[in-house]
Amino acid sequence: MKLERLQPHQRDELAKLIHTSLDVWHRTRLNTDRFGNEWEPFRLTVEVYEALDPGCCVVAMDDSGALVGSAFFHPRETHVGVGVVSVHPTVFGRGVGRALMEEIIRLAAGKPLRLVSSAMNLDSFSLYTRLGFVPQLMLQSMTLQVPTAGFPGASTRMRPATMADVAAIADFEFRLNGIRKEQDYPFFVENQSGRWRLAVIEKPDGSLAGFLAASALPPDNLLGQGVAEDEATMLELMRGMLDQHFRGQSVAFILPSRCSSLVQQAYAWGARNRETNLLSVLGDAPPMRAITLPTFLPESG
Numbered sequence: 001m002k003l004e005r006l007q008p009h010q011r012d013e014l015a016k017l018i019h020t021s022l023d024v025w026h027r028t029r030l031n032t033d034r035f036g037n038e039w040e041p042f043r044l045t046v047e048v049y050e051a052l053d054p055g056c057c058v059v060a061m062d063d064s065g066a067l068v069g070s071a072f073f074h075p076r077e078t079h080v081g082v083g084v085v086s087v088h089p090t091v092f093g094r095g096v097g098r099a100l101m102e103e104i105i106r107l108a109a110g111k112p113l114r115l116v117s118s119a120m121n122l123d124s125f126s127l128y129t130r131l132g133f134v135p136q137l138m139l140q141s142m143t144l145q146v147p148t149a150g151f152p153g154a155s156t157r158m159r160p161a162t163m164a165d166v167a168a169i170a171d172f173e174f175r176l177n178g179i180r181k182e183q184d185y186p187f188f189v190e191n192q193s194g195r196w197r198l199a200v201i202e203k204p205d206g207s208l209a210g211f212l213a214a215s216a217l218p219p220d221n222l223l224g225q226g227v228a229e230d231e232a233t234m235l236e237l238m239r240g241m242l243d244q245h246f247r248g249q250s251v252a253f254i255l256p257s258r259c260s261s262l263v264q265q266a267y268a269w270g271a272r273n274r275e276t277n278l279l280s281v282l283g284d285a286p287p288m289r290a291i292t293l294p295t296f297l298p299e300s301g
């Protein structure tokens with residue numbers, strides 16, 4: 001097996017690998033058909049990650065040159081985000097995941113690494129914790145069918161973010177959570193694919209109270225990433241995003257389980273739990289003082 005960077009001609013092969021890996025794992029371990037039969041939607045995952053972090057995908061190839069594993073990494077000012085990690089089902093449990101992660105730890109050159117993983121997946125939990133990752137935050141992924149009439153009483157304070165907001169958003173997140181990812185936010189605002197939303201709520205003095213991104217990327221519509229000073233502000237952002245952009249559609253989001261008023265509101269809307277998750281860090285993990293909604297796309301541990 002050898003480790004290399006993803007080449008442009010391997011993108012479709014990688015999309016198939018990610019689909020097969022997730023699909024077979026979930027069918028055989030959890031008896032669920034969560035990822036369907038089609039690999040094509042995963043082209044978008046590869047496209048988004050390559051657009052946001054060009055050249056930041058390590059692939060494992062067998063002796064014939066076929067892809068048997070992959071791991072994306074996302075270098076940021078304060079840390080390196082990791083994910084999605086996928087190994088071909090024919091070689092589960094044979095050290096491919098560890099080899100990919102060790103390479104990314106080497107590339108991180110001492111910076112902390114952060115990721116969101118399934119808490120229902122003992123294979124990934126074991127892989128990451130054996131390498132020294134420490135779970136910091138219990139999360140729950142939920143799905144919600146937004147009513148066609150939306151949510152009455154949606155926020156009047158929420159507005160779309162502009163390029164002029166980007167530095168303030170990054171500073172806000174750094175002040176509250178000790179991590180900075182400024183390059184994510186222009187990507188959302190530029191919105192070249194038309195699939196991204198980014199909204200902010202300000203306080204009367206003009207400083208930020210919170211922000212929330214959303215994406216419409218098959219197989220999911222997703223809320224997140226988002227950061228707010230308090231649960232009321234995050235709820236206002238969630239309600240506003242769902243109402244303005246996702247009426248009549250199914251949307252997924254990841255809530256910190258400790259944010260009980262958000263969790264209870266999600267249940268009251270009819271949301272269902274899809275998975276439990278953990279935000280884990282290898283290295284320095286500053287306290288997360290904000291109400292934080294991570295996502296898998298782009299991976300935002």
Ligand SMILES: CC(C)(COP(=O)(O)OP(=O)(O)OC[C@H]1O[C@@H](n2cnc3c(N)ncnc32)[C@H](O)[C@@H]1OP(=O)(O)O)[C@@H](O)C(=O)NCCC(=O)NCCS
Binds near residue numbers: 025092123
């Ligand atoms: C999760 C996944 C990436 C792991 O990759 P892998 O190549 O099978 O994992 P590896 O064989 O390299 O490593 C597994 C490690 O966990 C250890 N492990 C596995 N089960 C364990 C258990 N129950 N308790 C303790 N350790 C365990 C193994 O011993 C090994 O550690 P070691 O290298 O120190 O011996 C792979 O199963 C996969 O692709 N799954 C589907 C997609 C997915 O879930 N991705 C992760 C999303 S968060």
